[in-house]
Amino acid sequence: MNPYLAGIGLGLVLLTAFVVMGRGLGASGALSSFVTLGVNAVAPAHAQSNAFYEEYLGTPNGNPLNDWLVYEIAGVLIGGLISGLIAGRVRRTVDKGARITVSTRMIYAFGGGILIGLGSKIARGCTSGQALTGGALLSVGSWFFMIAVFASAYAVAYLFNRQWT
């Protein structure tokens, strides 16, 4: 799809969330609920004494999955699958440039994932909750987050060029 059309579509979805719910989109928050579910299952006393997990345990029935963002991310998976099926893009593959091996790509994917998880928690949100949502609401922290993301990604991009070509 034309990027500007996709952007307008995404923007209208975000606007709908504002008008219907009074809140925006999110992604990393839902993942935190799953992590909390895991920690609480293995070590409930530990989870309940930690301010971070405690927040995600604070749903009406104490189940971290009973949360708005968890339902939203379930929708993201459905919507992504629908679009992928329509476009004929659903198949088992590893997305990478031709010059690196699958195992190198997987190491980078895992390492990048760790940093994304860590960074989005330190910043209190990711590209969905901060950049898109906070960006549209003119939140100062969200705009600084966005600028920092692009600045550091450009600064270290040369280290990973081989992975993507």
Add this chain to the structure above:
Amino acid sequence: MNAPFYQFGLFGNDTALLFAVVIGIGFGFFLEQAGFGSSVKLAQQFYLRDLTVFKVMFTAIVTAMLGLFWLSWLGLVDLSLVRVLPTYLVPQLIGGLVFGVGFVMGGYCPGTCCVAAVTGKMDGWIHLAGMFAGIFLFGELLPLIGNWYSSTPMGEITLSQIFNLSHGTMVLLIVLAALAGFYGADKLEGRSRST
């Protein structure tokens, strides 16, 4: 019209969760349509070879921002009831720097990673596992860095407030900046295609 509907109690929690799924479907659909189920496509942004990430992100921000501005100007949405996240300047800057390295290293952000995983990208699944590990790491670190994490609080502050401009002027400036950015992005792409 009394919007945001949920804040005015037009429906309850169960219906809100149903809306969450519907809104999520739209979100995931357009992310995938934009081509964001592919880490290679996303990463090109950081080499200025394909600026789709910039174009989609800023078109979305401008669309939602303008829509909200007009609806509030018409008196249809009470902006004070739309939740603005509070700013913690230093942690958000540092978090952004860490996030940026992760983005160009792993190729995905949390939302796009979900779309990649569900359309069969194995690197998307591994990235997802990495994010769980990173969030767990943060949870375990929080007791040690809690004071720093809550430092430089600025409250629910907006760009119009710090620049001392009216909401409408700030919105207009961002629209103009985005239009200039789109023009520049198309130019840059044209150049990298011809070389």
